[in-house]
Amino acid sequence: MAKPAAFMDRDGVINIDYGHVGDASKLEYVHGALESIAYLNRLGFLVFVVTNQAGIAKGRYTLSDYETVMAKIFSDLKFHSGRIDDVRFCPYHENAVFEKYRRKNHPWRKPNAGMILDLIACWDIDLSRSFLVGDRDTDILAAGLAGLNGYLFKGDIDLKSFIKTIPEVVAFK
Numbered sequence: 714m715a716k717p718a719a720f721m722d723r724d725g726v727i728n729i730d731y732g733h734v735g736d737a738s739k740l741e742y743v744h745g746a747l748e749s750i751a752y753l754n755r756l757g758f759l760v761f762v763v764t765n766q767a768g769i770a771k772g773r774y775t776l777s778d779y780e781t782v783m784a785k786i787f788s789d790l791k792f793h794s795g796r797i798d799d800v801r802f803c804p805y806h807e808n809a810v811f812e813k814y815r816r817k818n819h820p821w822r823k824p825n826a827g828m829i830l831d832l833i834a835c836w837d838i839d840l841s842r843s844f845l846v847g848d849r850d851t852d853i854l855a856a857g858l859a860g861l862n863g864y865l866f867k868g869d870i871d872l873k874s875f876i877k878t879i880p881e882v883v884a885f886k
């Protein structure tokens with residue numbers, strides 16, 4: 714049966730975005746982020762992360778560093794009984810120092826909707842009850858292109874309080 718899904722940007726939503734977050738030892742969570750994911754899981758939402766990672770293209774950190782950060786998020790989430798169901802990341806950027814990552818306007822790079830559309834193609838999702846949370850206009854644009862409501866998280870309250878105001882979540886309570 715199709716499930717509703719919460720699409721989440723990573724940097725600035727789950728973890729503090731201090732710019733090019735590639736070092737797991739410096740990972741710092743947005744207040745309430747891990748609890749929010751567990752809360753969405755309990756409500757029956759699939760939770761997906763969709764994250765631009767141009768730092769890989771720019772040589773600020775490696776693909777392996779990125780994977781280490783994600784592994785830390787997964788393991789920290791377990792302590793909160795939370796689960797991220799799937800992840801899409803985009804390592805491409807037009808100013809990449811590595812040729813293999815040099816792509817102008819890659820369809821997966823937000824504000825393009827490629828990462829979201831790929832998840833929609835891979836999972837049985839009830840789109841009418843799904844949404845995206847991001848901290849930048851580009852996140853919200855990508856959501857709109859995929860036909861989803863996008864909500865801009867400005868970091869002025871904890872993430873769980875913010876999530877609880879989202880109409881698609883309110884409808885579930």
Ligand SMILES: [Mg+2]
Nearest residue numbers: 722724725848
């Ligand atoms: Mg962000």
